[in-house]
Amino acid sequence: MANWFIALPVPAASWFDALPPAPDGVRPFHRDDLHATVAFLGAVGEARARRAFEALRVEAIPAREVSLGRIVPMGPEGRWSALSAEVFDAAPVTPALADLLEGPRDRARASAEVPAERRPMRPHVTLGRVRRRGGSGARKAGLAWARSAGEIGARVVLERLALYTRAAEHEARTYTIVEARRLDG
Secondary structure, three states, X not given: OXXXXXXXXXXXXXXXXXXXXXXXXXXXXXXXXXXXXXXXXXXXXXXXXXXXXXXXXXXXXXXXXXXXXXXXXXXXOOOOOEEEEEEEEOOOOOOOHHHHHHHHHHHHHHHOOOOOOOOOOOOEEEEEEEOOOXXXXXXXXXXXXXXXXXXXXXXXXXXXXXXXXXXXXXXXXXXXXXXXXXXXX
16 A cells, blocks of 8 residues: 655755756655655555545645755664755744644644654655665765755745655656645735
8 A cells, every 4th residue: 555645845946956966876856756744644545645634724834935955864863765955944934844834744644543743843855765775885875965965055935735645656756646735825
């Protein structure tokens, strides 16, 4: 069964095109797969995933301009699997993006009957994943790639909320948007 998640699609533009090519052992994401996850639901099935997405219809999540920072590893230390750009509010805004998304994350997971997330929200945009057989050499090359990219510094507007699942095997993309809606304001 495919995994499901709710996320904010991130528009790729010149900032994405300017990234150095990912090294062997790191599978870069397609520009249309870029997103900032709000709630990872896992293999819950479509009905529960849609119920979680519907639970967020009443959420007052505003559209927001954010800045993309450095590329950092995400996952357990020493065994991380993703390289992601940190996401920060572009201007001082209250509440901060992480604080704004924790409530919706928790409501979505509860609506999908998924255990509560214990980790604090850490907004990020995954740009690539270490290939399954990449091992420590791929992680080392990935970290060098992240350092070579430096501070991305781009500003993007997060203006949609979407329900995602895995794309069909024959597609170039990894994920597909099943349903989306515009955010407030």
